[in-house]
Amino acid sequence: MKAFIHHNYGPADVLRLSEVAKPEPAANELQIKVHAFSLNPEEMHMMHGMFAVRPITGFRRPKVLCLKADIAGVVEAIGDAVSDFKIGDKVMGRANKGGQAQFTCVPQDRLVHKPEALSFEQAAALPLAGVTALQAVTKNGNVHKGMRVLINGASGGIGTYAVQLAKHFDGEVTAVCSGKNIDLVTQLGADHAIDYHTGDFTRTRRSNELIIDLVGNRSLSDMRSCLSKNGKCLMVGFSTPASMFRALIGGPLSSNFSTQKVGVMMASFDKADLQTVADLAATGDLEATIDKAYPFEMTPKAMHHLATVRAKGKIVVRLDAGSE
Template identity: 50%
Template sequence: MKAIVNCEYGVDNLKLQEIGKPTPKDNEILVRVRAASINPVDGHLLRGALLMRPITGLRKPKNTRFGGDFAGVVEAVGKNVTNFKPGDEVFGAKRGAVADYVCVPADRAAVLKPANVTFEQAGSVAIAALTALQGLRDKGHIQAGQKILINGASGGVGTFAVQIAKAFGADVTGVCSTRNVDLVKSIGADRVIDYTKEDFTKTDQRYDMIYDLVGNHSFSERRNILKPNGICVLAG
């Protein structure tokens, strides 16, 4: 099968290669990839960001496969898999998704694709949506009725974060540029701050949580608009 690999750090070292088709283990499914996407983290991994090298490999990548999000069709299942069958349309996340095939754990790395969602749409969901969910729910401990500010509300993670926060019953303020104000309003934000016209850290409003996906303000600036027991979560 064909796959994009990077055996050395650097964009110039991305290569399309012929590699062996994987065989699913007992608890895995083999997916024929129909769509895949890349995220900012893939760029960091590809460049070999210094802070990541103790994990990814000091001199060269430990994992040479590229990409994280995928959508496709189940081609085969391991003998212990009961929740998927060949022909199921699925999407999820797995390192090495930019390839003809990918093997993923059946219990945590893929879910069924809704019929009204295209492979291209589903193939760009997993990492951004999970980052939003983990930041709000697992790190921020979001609760209904809280006032949440999302800085970077129009980006990949931000658009999911706005909708997830609303689903939890929060009051959401999104921060974005002028051209994206209508977009952020359309996905459910209660208020939108245009950062080209207003600095969100210079306001009398206080928030239970700031979910900052940009990181362009100091901690002291963010702290000024947090309630006494407020939480600031950074991602990106």
Template identity: 40%
Template sequence: MKAFVLRSFGSPDALELTELDKPRPGPGEVLVRVRATSVQPWDWHLMRGEPYVARFMGGGPGLRKPKITVLGADLAGEVEAIGAGVTEFAPGDEVYAMPKGGGFAEYACVPESELVLKPANLTFEEAASVPLAANTALIGLRDQARVGPGHDVLVNGASGGVGTFAVQLAKAYGAHVTGVCSTRNLDLVRSLGADEVIDYTKEDFTRDGHRYDVLLYVAGDRPFSDCRRALKRKGAHVMVGGSAGRWFQPAGRVFSTFAKAPFVSQRVLLADVIHCRQNKRNLTALTELIEAGKVTPVIDRVFSFDQIPAAVRYQEEGHAPGKVVVTI
């Protein structure tokens, strides 16, 4: 099979198109013919091995060389074969998953415990855009902040991969939603159901006097002291990533914010999808919302398989509204 292999940390040019042996599913595993994957910050953090501090952390990219050599944390495709003990799936089933690696290849082995039937109303490309980004939003809003009817929720970075799902999920849970994005994406965020939109190039949501129950702070670099001004006294500040840096960020910002948590009245939370052990349950919940028409993926661009390095380079620029997808 063909796969893009990462043998050393570096730029997208470090991704080498290589011929590998087709994997065989072991006990409890399912061999998936990958039809689509998506590209996201998780991939290029692993590709570059940054921030460097993450190399010393559990779940990090690896110390001296990449721990995951075939990137691609999302995939959608068809079941090709099943391993011993697999009972839930059969060849030909259309599925999707968040295996944290393996999507940048024509085939991938995925544990049955991580795999879910693809939403019937989505294409493979649309389904591949869902797992990591939507799961992150779900964990942040449902599990961490416990968003429900009547809550006032602000989503910073509302036009990005996580943000577009977060706006829709918060609305599905009955919240009043404000989305923060740039001028060119205001109409997009409104179309997702946001009750209010804020153009961050013209307004500062931390200084307009409004107080929110939940602030889902996606990929920003404002200090927590600023964000607190936009939260109610018992509000929840949920962190999702942040502006990248070579040495410490966004990890440093997360650590410093949690260091302040014991001294403030607001809750400080982290939407940690990487260490989540409930991916199957979460994807099942997302499938129900998608098939009910309450959540719809937003795709910015679709690249072909041989354009994966270009897709990673484009996503790394950080301006894509919605998701960047690769068809295989």
């Protein structure tokens, strides 16, 4: 089978389309013929060998050659312990390794059935970004009727889902993005939109009860200045490793002396949450915004696109066009 692999860290040019052995499923795994996959910043950081990930991915060279991806496809084979799926099922989920390939093996607890109403491309666009947005809006953010929610980075992969989900749970949503994406976030349901080139969301006079920060380009005190007295700021994305370490240490420390809570949110990929995301997508309550779907051979181009940090929603790669 064909897969994109990398023997060295670096920008997307390190990815090589290669002939490799088809992976065999372990007892709890499914072998899936991948019809589409989508990309997340996590796999980009692994490709670059960002220093914070090297203890996991390998210090000098990548230990796992084929990167992660969110995938959608059809079950080709199953391990002995698999109970929830059968051969021929259409599935979606997150491949923790070997995702950027024609076939991949994924544990059953990282997969759900693909809703019939969704194309493979739409299904592949959902897993990590959808689950992260759901966990920010529900478990961590507790969005409820009338809650004033600000989403910084609203037009990206997670942001486009977070806007819809915060509206689904009746929040009053302010979306922060560049001017060219104001129409998009408004169509997704945002009540207010701020173009970060011409406006500063931190000057919204302590009005936000919840901030979901997907960009991480502002100081903790900037964030506090636009939070309500008992407000909460979930720091999900970071512009630099330094901003992440500042938030990891400074967030909990400063929250000890304040009624405002500022802290890092780490999503944990969860099958129940993936099912909720799939169900919401099946009923049309959550829609994937797909910036561009690239053919498989153009995976490095798709990674370059992701690296611009300008994606409008998700970037998808399709392997079998027209095979819904």
